[in-house]
Amino acid sequence: MRLARKVTISVLALFIPPTVVAGLVLILLHRRGLLEEPGTLLMAGLAGLAVMVAYLAVVAMGLGRSLVRTVEELRHGAELIATVNPDHRLEVRTGDELQALGDEINRLGDRLRAAGAGPDTAPAPGALEPATWGGAQAARVTAPLDALTFVVLDTETTGIRPEAGDRVVWLAAVRVIGAEVRQHEVFDVLVDPGRPVPPESVRIHGIDNDVLVGAPTLEAVLPSFYEFVGNAVVVGHEVSFDLRFLAPVARRLGLPPLSARAVLDTGDLSRAVHRSATGHDLEALALRLGVPVISRHSALGDALTTAEILVRLLALLKNRGVSTLGEALEAARRARTPAL
Known part of the structure; x- marks a missing residue:
């Protein structure tokens, strides 16, 4: 399913980069013989953790902005649906259903524009579906x-x-x-x-x-x-x-x-x-x-x-x-x- 693939890719994208950075830091310290000194290993671990936290913070900010855009797009989609049928209710349970909903909203918007509908004008009956x-x-x-x-x-x-x-x-x-x-x-x-x-x-x-x-x-x-x-x-x-x-x-x-x-x-x-x-x-x-x-x-x-x-x-x-x-x-x- 598309949702499972997206979740897997997202998890890998979250954790692989900071893990690679931390690993490279440890390799560099090992080559210089610094890992034998007391406390250096702990400091390297803390540094890797700090890199991961900073990275996750940046990703979270991006996800937050993306979520805001998604919510705004869904709000606009709900307005389009209400233009056609104010009593309709949606049930979306999975990511695939959410993707399908977005595609349907886009198609509905195209049909509404073709029917001459705008923010204050509903399309004539029969303008949407064969x-x-x-x-x-x-x-x-x-x-x-x-x-x-x-x-x-x-x-x-x-x-x-x-x-x-x-x-x-x-x-x-x-x-x-x-x-x-x-x-x-x-x-x-x-x-x-x-x-x-x-x-x-x-x-x-x-x-x-x-x-x-x-x-x-x-x-x-x-x-x-x-x-x-x-x-x-x-x-x-x-x-x-x-x-x-x-x-x-x-x-x-x-x-x-x-x-x-x-x-x-x-x-x-x-x-x-x-x-x-x-x-x-x-x-x-x-x-x-x-x-x-x-x-x-x-x-x-x-x-x-x-x-x-x-x-x-x-x-x-x-x-x-x-x-x-x-x-x-x-x-x-x-x-x-x-x-x-």
């Missing part, structure tokens, strides 16, 4: 991947922090049916963010304030985007970023969060397929899979590139025995979850 999906979404879990419709989306924004006021400036998506990217079935709209676009963001996507004059707001655009999505499976590359920007506006409009349905992330699917690879950014995936990069950092270009990547990843997953949506979701979950 088991709570209703109707068509629940039925699709067992559907073959090549029989599904996907909508691959991408956004460009004023920055990376919606909680700090950053907003969408470009929303685009393309429909994928089975293994076919429908390049003429696209959603492609510039969006007025209601704030100036910073120069550093303009340098990335090229959308400045002049381009956005007369553009509709996201509040005006999102209902038609939801119509375009329909009952399709939502896909994106590191898609939680995009969903974080859409969720608050959807909530204000009374629309269900897109995270409340089946969502696939090509980054996670890549990690499931290419377990030993170190790069899973869009360019790395495109290069690895032989997909041409189309107009990088344009919302439509990135959506089209991601769609082609999705088709290739789904084919590779099928070769590995992953043929249904539920199996793909599970493969993606395992890929982003550290093994216990």
Whole structure:
């Protein structure tokens, strides 16, 4: 078990260094013939004990700081859990269970952020677990991947922090049916963010304030985007970023969060397929899979590139025995979850 190994390593780490130091001191004294003098052996023993005490004190200080951090992280995790179910109670008896709890809290935090939840806002019902999906979404879990419709989306924004006021400036998506990217079935709209676009963001996507004059707001655009999505499976590359920007506006409009349905992330699917690879950014995936990069950092270009990547990843997953949506979701979950 992991806990037993950790305890063994910790005990060895505590006692081996001071024991080695004390042994080296005794060897040095012996070589100089000092151990024959009265009291020297006692002094050497006391010196070794002092070294051990000092070492243990330093280790204890480090453990204390680590314990404080752990307690703080668990407190934050409890707040996340209370956001979803205030009546839930935890029972943790072993170190392995504690490790598993930490992993679950991390996953829950990711799902909450994707659902648009914050310190003062709970996610919409059904935003966390596939088991709570209703109707068509629940039925699709067992559907073959090549029989599904996907909508691959991408956004460009004023920055990376919606909680700090950053907003969408470009929303685009393309429909994928089975293994076919429908390049003429696209959603492609510039969006007025209601704030100036910073120069550093303009340098990335090229959308400045002049381009956005007369553009509709996201509040005006999102209902038609939801119509375009329909009952399709939502896909994106590191898609939680995009969903974080859409969720608050959807909530204000009374629309269900897109995270409340089946969502696939090509980054996670890549990690499931290419377990030993170190790069899973869009360019790395495109290069690895032989997909041409189309107009990088344009919302439509990135959506089209991601769609082609999705088709290739789904084919590779099928070769590995992953043929249904539920199996793909599970493969993606395992890929982003550290093994216990």
